[in-house]
Amino acid sequence: MTSAASPEVPVLVRHEWCKGCGICIAMCPKKVLEAAPDGKATVARPEDCIKCETCEIMCPDFAIRVVGGRSKGVAEGKGDVAGARA
Amino acid sequence: MTSAASPEVPVLVRHEWCKGCGICIAMCPKKVLEAAPDGKATVARPEDCIKCETCEIMCPDFAIRVVGGRSKGVAEGKGDVAGARA
Amino acid sequence: MAVPVDNYLRNQFMPHMWCPGCGHGIVLGAVLRAIGRLDLPKDEVCIVSGIGCASRAPGYLDFNTVHTTHGRALAFATGIKLARPDLHVIVLTGDGDASAIGGNHLIHAARRNMGITTVMFNNSIYGMTNGQYSPMTPKGRYASTAPYGNVERNFDMCELVKAAGGNYVARATTAHARQLSNYVEHAIQTQGFAFVEAVTQCPTYFGRRNKMGTPVDMIEWFRKNSVNAAAAAKLGPEELDGKIVVGEFYRGDAPEYTQVYEEVIKRAKEAAAR
Amino acid sequence: MAVPVDNYLRNQFMPHMWCPGCGHGIVLGAVLRAIGRLDLPKDEVCIVSGIGCASRAPGYLDFNTVHTTHGRALAFATGIKLARPDLHVIVLTGDGDASAIGGNHLIHAARRNMGITTVMFNNSIYGMTNGQYSPMTPKGRYASTAPYGNVERNFDMCELVKAAGGNYVARATTAHARQLSNYVEHAIQTQGFAFVEAVTQCPTYFGRRNKMGTPVDMIEWFRKNSVNAAAAAKLGPEELDGKIVVGEFYRGDAPEYTQVYEEVIKRAKEAAAR
Amino acid sequence: MPGRKGRDLRLLQGNECCAEAAILAGCTFFAGYPITPSTEIAEILSEKLPQVGGHFIQMEDEIASIAAVIGASLTGAKSMTATSGPGFSLKQENIGFASFTEIPCVIVNVQRTGPSTGLPTAPAQADLMQARWGTHGDHPIVALYPSTVPEVFDLTVKAFNISERLRVPVILLMDEVVGHMREKVEIPHVSDIEIINRPRPDVPPEKYLPYAAGPDGVPPMAPFGTGYRWHVTGLYHDETGFPTTAAPNADRQMKRLYAKIESAAEEITFTSEESLDDAEIVVVACGITARSARRGVRLARERGIKAGMLQLKTIWPFPYGIIGDIAGRVEKIIVAEMNMGQLIGEVERAACGKCEVVGYSRVDGEPIAPAEIVAKIEEV
Amino acid sequence: MPGRKGRDLRLLQGNECCAEAAILAGCTFFAGYPITPSTEIAEILSEKLPQVGGHFIQMEDEIASIAAVIGASLTGAKSMTATSGPGFSLKQENIGFASFTEIPCVIVNVQRTGPSTGLPTAPAQADLMQARWGTHGDHPIVALYPSTVPEVFDLTVKAFNISERLRVPVILLMDEVVGHMREKVEIPHVSDIEIINRPRPDVPPEKYLPYAAGPDGVPPMAPFGTGYRWHVTGLYHDETGFPTTAAPNADRQMKRLYAKIESAAEEITFTSEESLDDAEIVVVACGITARSARRGVRLARERGIKAGMLQLKTIWPFPYGIIGDIAGRVEKIIVAEMNMGQLIGEVERAACGKCEVVGYSRVDGEPIAPAEIVAKIEEV
Amino acid sequence: MRKEIRLSGYGGQGLILAGIILAEAAMRDGYEVVQSQSYGPEARGGASRAEVIISDEPIDYPKVTSPDVLLLMSDQACKRFAGSACEGGTVIVDSGLVTSVPETPGIVHEFPITDMAVEATGRSISANVVALGVLNTVAGLVSPESLKKAVSARVPRGTGEINLAALGAGIAASEAAGVG
Amino acid sequence: MRKEIRLSGYGGQGLILAGIILAEAAMRDGYEVVQSQSYGPEARGGASRAEVIISDEPIDYPKVTSPDVLLLMSDQACKRFAGSACEGGTVIVDSGLVTSVPETPGIVHEFPITDMAVEATGRSISANVVALGVLNTVAGLVSPESLKKAVSARVPRGTGEINLAALGAGIAASEAAGVG
Numbered sequence A, B: 001m002t003s004a005a006s007p008e009v010p011v012l013v014r015h016e017w018c019k020g021c022g023i024c025i026a027m028c029p030k031k032v033l034e035a036a037p038d039g040k041a042t043v044a045r046p047e048d049c050i051k052c053e054t055c056e057i058m059c060p061d062f063a064i065r066v067v068g069g070r071s072k073g074v075a076e077g078k079g080d081v082a083g084a085r086a
Numbered sequence C, D: 001m002a003v004p005v006d007n008y009l010r011n012q013f014m015p016h017m018w019c020p021g022c023g024h025g026i027v028l029g030a031v032l033r034a035i036g037r038l039d040l041p042k043d044e045v046c047i048v049s050g051i052g053c054a055s056r057a058p059g060y061l062d063f064n065t066v067h068t069t070h071g072r073a074l075a076f077a078t079g080i081k082l083a084r085p086d087l088h089v090i091v092l093t094g095d096g097d098a099s100a101i102g103g104n105h106l107i108h109a110a111r112r113n114m115g116i117t118t119v120m121f122n123n124s125i126y127g128m129t130n131g132q133y134s135p136m137t138p139k140g141r142y143a144s145t146a147p148y149g150n151v152e153r154n155f156d157m158c159e160l161v162k163a164a165g166g167n168y169v170a171r172a173t174t175a176h177a178r179q180l181s182n183y184v185e186h187a188i189q190t191q192g193f194a195f196v197e198a199v200t201q202c203p204t205y206f207g208r209r210n211k212m213g214t215p216v217d218m219i220e221w222f223r224k225n226s227v228n229a230a231a232a233a234k235l236g237p238e239e240l241d242g243k244i245v246v247g248e249f250y251r252g253d254a255p256e257y258t259q260v261y262e263e264v265i266k267r268a269k270e271a272a273a274r
Numbered sequence E, F: 001m002p003g004r005k006g007r008d009l010r011l012l013q014g015n016e017c018c019a020e021a022a023i024l025a026g027c028t029f030f031a032g033y034p035i036t037p038s039t040e041i042a043e044i045l046s047e048k049l050p051q052v053g054g055h056f057i058q059m060e061d062e063i064a065s066i067a068a069v070i071g072a073s074l075t076g077a078k079s080m081t082a083t084s085g086p087g088f089s090l091k092q093e094n095i096g097f098a099s100f101t102e103i104p105c106v107i108v109n110v111q112r113t114g115p116s117t118g119l120p121t122a123p124a125q126a127d128l129m130q131a132r133w134g135t136h137g138d139h140p141i142v143a144l145y146p147s148t149v150p151e152v153f154d155l156t157v158k159a160f161n162i163s164e165r166l167r168v169p170v171i172l173l174m175d176e177v178v179g180h181m182r183e184k185v186e187i188p189h190v191s192d193i194e195i196i197n198r199p200r201p202d203v204p205p206e207k208y209l210p211y212a213a214g215p216d217g218v219p220p221m222a223p224f225g226t227g228y229r230w231h232v233t234g235l236y237h238d239e240t241g242f243p244t245t246a247a248p249n250a251d252r253q254m255k256r257l258y259a260k261i262e263s264a265a266e267e268i269t270f271t272s273e274e275s276l277d278d279a280e281i282v283v284v285a286c287g288i289t290a291r292s293a294r295r296g297v298r299l300a301r302e303r304g305i306k307a308g309m310l311q312l313k314t315i316w317p318f319p320y321g322i323i324g325d326i327a328g329r330v331e332k333i334i335v336a337e338m339n340m341g342q343l344i345g346e347v348e349r350a351a352c353g354k355c356e357v358v359g360y361s362r363v364d365g366e367p368i369a370p371a372e373i374v375a376k377i378e379e380v
Numbered sequence G, H: 001m002r003k004e005i006r007l008s009g010y011g012g013q014g015l016i017l018a019g020i021i022l023a024e025a026a027m028r029d030g031y032e033v034v035q036s037q038s039y040g041p042e043a044r045g046g047a048s049r050a051e052v053i054i055s056d057e058p059i060d061y062p063k064v065t066s067p068d069v070l071l072l073m074s075d076q077a078c079k080r081f082a083g084s085a086c087e088g089g090t091v092i093v094d095s096g097l098v099t100s101v102p103e104t105p106g107i108v109h110e111f112p113i114t115d116m117a118v119e120a121t122g123r124s125i126s127a128n129v130v131a132l133g134v135l136n137t138v139a140g141l142v143s144p145e146s147l148k149k150a151v152s153a154r155v156p157r158g159t160g161e162i163n164l165a166a167l168g169a170g171i172a173a174s175e176a177a178g179v180g
């Protein structure tokens, strides 16, 4: 089960790969993600997403894809995660 | 065969242990030692010996003993061999 | 053209075997993004690992991949690189794999300056065997074989690799995933031996034993306890105690081994012709 | 009271098996004089070696002596020291023994700060097996397995041991036999892991292959090409190229392993009593 | 049948029991490197050894571990290491050293399915031949093989005793299943455990010849640091311990090493049997397979087949004599083992054509079940 | 009898000949670590390999050497390492890896007197069993054993061919005496040397199943970096090469590995015989001992004894069938070997009581002389 | 008598400890007993499995093949093991965690075990001991006294009381359900 | 025909090369040949020994036991090997280096081999080839042509002429002594 990504829901969570560790949820600077009852991530506030790709980069399970992020899955940049959250 | 050491011959060469490498001969600052026909070291000029123990320290075969040297076989000191020769 | 990470995964084997919240996936993502930015052709990349949780990475990657024996990844990789100098040989290894049983191969690969990129997944513990202390476990930490607290000091692996002769040495944590990915990119670009230490969380063993909380807590802990190299230079040893220094520590330009060996082949052929 | 060197020799096995002019005897003499000055009781000294020409030393010495397997001296010594912390454990090892096959045990003994004194007889070659290059053979030198000149760089072993965590690190050559002996003395006095690199001549293989002349010539070469640490600090890398830097490089005061382990025993006994 | 009073009845895992037994046998030193499925032994000893003033150290690898163990043993400490397949392979060079220099030590190998990394948590019995032949050159060795947790206790203590008594490395082979299962064990009181210590010299240091053996072929051993300064080397050496290349010495030395084991063979050969007396078909097995063999034989008897079984608790030295005897009076021997056929070679050799020998192997990482044994008994 | 024209007749040391033969067999990669009495192989290849564009590297130890060899082989290079006893022990873990992952490579072990450091420059034949059983777990292996320098040439080439053809590590066991002696060798022209290369896939990458074998049990192997991206692991793996813990797969995989060797057994079993036809007493031997056995048999014949001899050039897989046949038609087999009795176990197993099997061992670091063989023949 | 018991769920539920407690109780009752558990990738993946064999004669074959008693504390465990129960065996399911019980040759007893634990002790972590109480009451494997002693002996220091409460809750609930 | 030859002296005299040359010459003459040499501690200690077996049928046992021809170039070599010569065998001694020849079953021929080398070529290092000249002339092992070819093929590049001169000197001296 993969939640469809669309311009309005730019963050795609691969449900079968997600292990519900909660890292993306905690790291998202805009609190876009939330835990579903099974602990796995869901996109709760897509409209707040700034496409910083932090969730994608920080997901240990390759379960998140940010559509239309600047780096097309090869996110680079200087600052660390803290920077992204700041 | 060990050449006897005496006050006059302060350097004792253990002939059976000596392999004739020539190191003692070259390193002695006073040219006290010489190579015998078989290449092994002999004490040629005992009277010149200053008991610096360089020969003893530098002999790789434990074949030399300087009698009455200051360190009784446990020579210590700062300078290196070059220093001793100078 | 940059390549998305999914392209490099053998999707049929996902989800991977790592525990929920294990940092190994973050480190692997950083590696794949670096490969993607460099747009290395898959057929020219060879990933080599030893044994351990971290070392299971190659199985999930769509390159030429080898999961060898514990600690020996760099020795296998040396054979691969020397026989095929044109391949990009990347070693993914755990801290136990690289610094315990594999320590000798690591310093020798560095000394020879073999053109291999090594990424050490440092979770300060032997994960695969359920949590014994490793040579990277800080003194005082608990582990299943250190019930009274670890009495050994950990290596400063970056210092060691540098002292051994590596051409590139850097460290980052999973809290610095972007930086980490950049370091790996620089490492791959390095001619000669390159080493990146990726400090990562094992919530299951290291975390639980040491009451480090959730994976998120552990990442936060890394972030708070990290100091970058420039800042660290201004701090005394006491202030640095317990801190993780991150940054690029060294870049050398010693010639790469297989390139030097090409010279030998030239000389040998000349000699044979004579 | 200082003890003469002969007292420490098993005279019945002399003359020893080393070639005429081999520097190993000079290094051994330096070690014995250090032991003599410290007046260590013979029964409390344990000498451990691996395999190689240098490693044949213990057979000639009237202590508790072990001639182990190639490269493993420090691992054996670790067991001895931990089981009997009161013994003076001294490892005599070749550059191949210590830096090639034994490299890992060396860095780990240093990391643990085991109370062992290690003297590495560095003749830049595998003597016992007739002259192959070692990890200490300088680049460009010839050896039986480097017929076109060695393409590998040598370790700076003192740097490496320091980076690994050793508490004492020094280097001298056979041309500095007195200094060398002093360094060994300081090493033995060190609490924790101490390492002395003794640069020595193998006239038979290294010397002959590299046209270094007689043993005397080789010693002279050492003397001329050595720079002491203080002077070296003022020189650039180019000026230092091909030079041997001698001196005491590091003294640390990290606690020694077996002493720290005593703490574990205390804690464990308390825990058990509870 | 409730536990008798006064006994220390405990539910222990095989690995746990091995660690407990080691301490009771006098072990004060352990060096190891973690590997599944043996790791619990290290983990438990890291906690328990310092409690009795002993020493635990986790080394950088398995080579270093066995080296440290031998080193510690030189000082007089009863020493042990534990590992599994890949680590056992790495220890081989130094096991040869210990065997040749006659330094007592115990090496536990909790076998997993090999070769290489194999199936790290699945059982196999495929390191039997390696235990005998893993290191280069001829060398004496002893290997014991428990099938239950109580046997783990018993054979661990025996491993130390034999190692000390004969100055030989003793290998304790365990099955993953045995190492990992919990069973009821009755731990005897310390004073009820027979402990054997290595022979010590009864001469003053200046008369000590470290490799001069008495009639049992075992030379007395002085711990390092007790005034007896001697030399240990993996080169051929004479009675003094110093190296010699003399051919007659080499011959003498090697033959003594074999003879010391041979002359003790009877006292170190442990077996267990089931309905052997009138058996026509005998199953030979060890470890976990012996349990199924025992059950299988009972089931076969219920079906009227005269089956019997022999469990080998000592694998090396191999009990050629015992099996040769059996071969002389039965029709068939079935060798059941979790490998491609290792024990069977030795059994065939021992049987020497006196009866038919057939193998039953299983190599899929699952133990052999009693039903399979019954089926095989019925088939042959 | 002067040398025929056109042949390349050379006086070569065994080790030297091995190195020359390796290059002619197509070897382009050597990684090793020096050890007496095998070092000359490395020394010569350090000079010759780069001359043909190949690679030589001296690794930090023997473990790294065999690892580098396997790594190089993955790229398609025919690869080799050479060592002696202690180094052979260290290589065992990775030999198991190569065997299990089916990566071709050749491992030369020039045997010296063990165990441990032993007598580094004296001959022994005591690593025979280790060659079969040195690593943990069941695993297939092939071992060849020359007795003369010309045989070194022949068997070195065969070692590469077998290794490539069956994707199995092949061990070339040499005696110190053979490695170090010089004999006359006729080096054939390159075009006269049969060279076998590993099977390559004939399907496109997307269809490639790296461990799917044809009827001969040998899967085709694509060199790394040629578009076939596959996975190599020492865990149990299925046809795709990826790990699986499924029991039926483990069974299938292990049995295929054994079957591929077994089905090729005939073509890889090499022996040589002397007066076997009507022999009543047969001497079985290999390597340097076979030479004395041959002479001894001739001398015995001169004395009217119907003696014969069988030289085993292939030790593993062991030719049980051939020896079983011989056992069925002779009175006695004498197994002559420079060890405490290794081959004899296999011979007894093969003979299965059909004839008497007696051993003649020598373990003092000296080769067995023809006169000893004659005496033994006369004695039995 | 040979009884095979399999306890299965996910890591963190304490089922291995439960298996050990059950085995220890059986030992205290004088039975022969073998306890084993899952290792390897299975253990890593989050699944957890403990097995106990209780017998009044020596246990030769130590593997559980068709359990007489089965405890299932996750959907995954149900999927994998429900079918393994022996004909007419006891199958106890945590109805709070398991969404649907697949077909099984055994007789299913549903209890909201984890919820009961929370109710009885305030902590879901004691579900394992609640389960033991239920399971032993339903299947009658060991004496309640031995079970109590084994619980006290094996649970972490300081949690004895809580766990005895949990055990009591399990026993009471199953007795109440009339399946004891 | 089987001839065993042992050349013995100390390291640096080039006796191993001499053995190889002799073996190669024999090979060129169409003989079967085995050459071996000392290794190990013996080789390290300064002693040196090379052995050659020449035969017209395959050589099975490759060790020299009682040499037909013995070359002794040091006192140590004499002490160790003089007695090993076969009854009536040829024993050639460098009279300039050996101070006394122990008892031997062979027939002793003394030549100042090293001195001859210095005289003929100015270098003591060519004593090994002088010795070959002497030894082959006295014992008649291989054809002089093959010996010459083998010398040229095996000596270091650039030393061919000097060594052929040394060989010639050895041959001439032994012919002159009437033992050829």
Ligand SMILES: Cc1ncc(C[n+]2csc(CCOP(=O)(O)OP(=O)(O)O)c2C)c(N)n1
Binding pocket: C051, C052, C053, C054, C055, C069, C070, C093, C094, C095, C096, C097, C098, C121, C123, C125, C126, C127, C128, C129, C134, C202, E033, E034, E035, E036, E062, E086, E087, E090
């Ligand atoms: C020769 C050998 N020794 C030991 C092991 C057991 N073993 C497997 S992985 C591992 C350590 C893993 O730790 P690390 O490399 O830090 O990786 P992690 O699992 O933490 O990612 C050990 C000791 C083995 N497989 N082989």
Ligand SMILES: Cc1ncc(C[n+]2csc(CCOP(=O)(O)OP(=O)(O)O)c2C)c(N)n1
Binding pocket: D051, D052, D053, D054, D055, D069, D070, D093, D094, D095, D096, D097, D098, D121, D123, D125, D126, D127, D128, D129, D134, F033, F034, F035, F036, F062, F086, F087, F090
């Ligand atoms: C496992 C193993 N590998 C290789 C050897 C062969 N070997 C013996 S000594 C030696 C190297 C000796 O060199 P070094 O340690 O530098 O000492 P040196 O002889 O130069 O004093 C080697 C490779 C061995 N004995 N054991």
Ligand code: SF4
Binding pocket: B011, B027, B028, B029, B030, B031, B032, B033, B048, B049, B050, B051, B052, B053, B054, B055, B056, B066
């Ligand atoms: S003591 Fe000094 S002066 Fe005397 S002989 Fe020795 S080196 Fe020369």
Ligand code: SF4
Binding pocket: B013, B017, B018, B019, B020, B021, B022, B023, B024, B025, B039, B040, B041, B058, B059, B060, B061, B062, B063, B064, D021
């Ligand atoms: S240094 Fe020693 S061995 Fe060398 S010549 Fe002098 S006494 Fe003899």
Ligand code: SF4
Binding pocket: C017, C018, C019, C021, C022, C023, C024, C053, C054, C123, C127, C128, C201, C202, C203, C204, C205
């Ligand atoms: S055990 Fe630790 S390192 Fe291994 S997968 Fe789990 S969290 Fe990651």
Ligand code: SF4
Binding pocket: D017, D018, D019, D021, D022, D023, D024, D053, D054, D123, D127, D128, D201, D202, D203, D204, D205, D206
């Ligand atoms: S070979 Fe070299 S190191 Fe060995 S004894 Fe001779 S000179 Fe010394």
